[in-house]
Amino acid sequence: MTIQYINNPDQLDALCQLISQQPWIALDTEFLREKTYYPKFCLLQIASPDWVACVDPLAISDLTPLLEAIYNPKIVKVLHACRQDLEIFYQITGKIPGPIFDTQIAAPLLGFQENPGYAMLVSSFLNINLNKAHTRTDWSERPLSADQIQYAADDVIYLCKIYTLMCEQLEKLGRLDWLNSDFELLNNSELYQISPENAWLKIRGKNKLTGKQLSIMQALTEWREQTAQEENKPRNWLLQDDFLLELAKLQPITLGELSKIRNMSERTVNRYGKVLCELVATARQRPPKPFSEKERSSKKTQQHEAILDVLSAVVRIRAEENSLNPVILATRKDLEALLFDDEDCLLLQGWRYNMAGRELQGLLQGEFVLSLKPDTVVISKV
Structure with missing residues (x-):
């Protein structure tokens, strides 16, 4: 199958015409987020049983026609472990391109383990071992080699075949409709946006903190999440989780106290020290947000x-x-x-x-x- 590499508007219009004629398409994305809070969208792979295309979002400034085609509610979008892929679409448009079929969610109904990896499905359904040569590729670098493009395209080529086989087997078992409500849950926008005020719920070790310590940890975690979003930096570049817990226990309220904490960098003190001390001082004076019944029980x-x-x-x-x-x-x-x-x-x-x-x-x-x-x-x- 010839891979279409789409990097100009004319090619994009032709691809949109192809998409509009399909009852379903397979989708995958390549992105980077090692140095950013939000994923950097680098490549979009799209396929049907008859064609495959790789769209370069770094070369095409206006993806509106493509997004309109993908968001057509009459076309099922097939993905594997789709949360991060859908996060990219949500970041661009504020919406999810339903309806969705996620092969990872569907696989357990065919006897697979919970959350099976894509390589496992490719091996089980197609008896193919995935090439891992470009697992560490920097997808933002241009030009992409022919091998890189083939590697990226293979994911959606195989996904088309897996989807077809999955649907046949699920239909035979009378289980295809069982998945409708599971896939509908993927349209919930709360899955793709992290609320800074609730970020503390993901911190391990929070249950061991006292009242004041917990209040401080909550304030620091909310600040970290909000700052990471504003500066588009990985949250752990600001403060790592274990360091948040350490600050909550030591409760520094002056720059001198803060700078004496082990492994506290001078850069962090200079850039964020004042606000961190203010957050600690304020949080010490208020009760913490309560744990949920789940945490208490x-x-x-x-x-x-x-x-x-x-x-x-x-x-x-x-x-x-x-x-x-x-x-x-x-x-x-x-x-x-x-x-x-x-x-x-x-x-x-x-x-x-x-x-x-x-x-x-x-x-x-x-x-x-x-x-x-x-x-x-x-x-x-x-």
Whole structure:
């Protein structure tokens, strides 16, 4: 298959015509973000079963016609592990180009492990071992070599073939429609924007901090996220997570105190020292944001463990009925999330909710009961 390398508007218009005629297209992106907060969009690969193209966004200043073609709601966009790819589209337009089909999300319904890598799918479906020669390529460098372009194009060429085979197998199993609500969740814009005020929730070790320390860590993390966004720098270039925790514990309020902290660079003190000290001083005087119920309930009792055992039994039953590995349906952590009312629990979403989550939730709420027979467990409504 000849690869079209698109780097001028005339070629782009012709590609848009091809896209408009397709019921679905495969998409992939190449980007860099080692030195930036936001991904730098370097290459877009697009394919159908009949053609493949690599679009150079660094050479074409106006991608509007292409975006309009891709955002056509009648065309399914096929990707693998699509979150970072969709983040680029969201960064450009503020919207997600649905409808989406993510092969990583679909794969467990065909017996694969949770979140399988793309190389695993290519090997399993096509018996091809991916070439890793350009894994570390700087995709912002121009010109790209023929080998680099082929490497990039191969991802969507294989993705087309995998998608076709996946749909055939899912259709045979009657599971293709199970994925609709999972894919619909990918349109949620909150997945692609990080709120600075909630960035502290991702910091490991926060549960060990005292009240004042937690308040300081929250203030520093919010400042770091906002500053990283404004300056378009990786957040860890400003302050690493373990250093945020150290500052929260030591609570420096003067430049002298700050500069004496081990591994605190002179550059950081000179550039951000004053604001860091002000943040610490202010945060010490206010209560921290509260933990969620999930965080507060992280310590389980023996009664909790017994409940989780019962829920696990139901998961095993429903997984066996549907020829799935129980771990694909729900892990112990997923059941803990359900028990402690975590709204992000996978069992409250998509096919997992329909297969087991609704039932498990009903058991916890007293709407269902379990009874035993010699050879089975019976789940019935109260």
